[in-house]
Amino acid sequence: CGQCVQVCPVEAIHLADLADGYGLGVPYIDARAQACDFSCDGLQCVLACPTGALTHSLNYPSQTRMGFARVARPDTCLAVQGKGFKGQARGADYRGKLRFDEVDRWNPIPVADHPYDLELCDLCVRQCPIEIRIAQCADGKPPSGDQNQCPPRHAIRLQPVGDGKAMLPVIEDGCVGCGVCEMICPVEETVIVIDLDKTADTLSA
Numbered sequence: 001c002g003q004c005v006q007v008c009p010v011e012a013i014h015l016a017d018l019a020d021g022y023g024l025g026v027p028y029i030d031a032r033a034q035a036c037d038f039s040c041d042g043l044q045c046v047l048a049c050p051t052g053a054l055t056h057s058l059n060y061p062s063q064t065r066m067g068f069a070r071v072a073r074p075d076t077c078l079a080v081q082g083k084g085f086k087g088q089a090r091g092a093d094y095r096g097k098l099r100f101d102e103v104d105r106w107n108p109i110p111v112a113d114h115p116y117d118l119e120l121c122d123l124c125v126r127q128c129p130i131e132i133r134i135a136q137c138a139d140g141k142p143p144s145g146d147q148n149q150c151p152p153r154h155a156i157r158l159q160p161v162g163d164g165k166a167m168l169p170v171i172e173d174g175c176v177g178c179g180v181c182e183m184i185c186p187v188e189e190t191v192i193v194i195d196l197d198k199t200a201d202t203l204s205a
Contacts, residue, residue: 004045031179062151067177078121130155
């Protein structure tokens with residue numbers, strides 16, 4: 001029906017065509033093109049769904065399970081190489097959007113309009129919506145003033161490797177598969193990918 005497509009503030013949701021491999025009309029997210037960053041806070045896609053295809057028992061981002069992130073190409077990761085990042089994460093022509101609280105609490109802006117200057121690249125952790133919420137809650141400022149928005153578990157962290165400043169992204173069981181880490185990664189091909197057929201709940205199954 002496309003209700004979820006219409007309400008998504010970052011336009012992350014699309015309806016599959018025959019060539020997409022999901023089934024005609026099935027809603028899907030191509031995280032590399034545009035991930036779900038939970039800009040809406042209230043899971044508007046779930047609220048808009050009239051059929052129950054999106055589970056109505058979900059109320060908060062940390063409860064969702066869209067997939068699970070995987071560090072697919074660690075050797076190309078800038079953090080693993082001990083390198084920083086400066087500039088636009090995906091280049092000037094990239095059209096994806098994220099909500100940057102320090103710029104505009106309510107409205108997503110183009111990633112291309114938010115350049116970085118990082119001594120060590122940590123974009124996958126820095127922009128993770130779960131980690132952002134954990135930091136906000138630790139500062140006593142939960143999203144929308146709602147303590148229920150505080151995730152109970154971490155989603156991603158950087159782990160030291162070797163003797164230098166190199167760091168390896170490690171996916172934690174609080175990952176919900178939103179895909180922001182895949183989307184924001186400045187390396188081509190992306191270091192982190194989302195496995196849509198796995199979640200934190202099924203990895204050990």
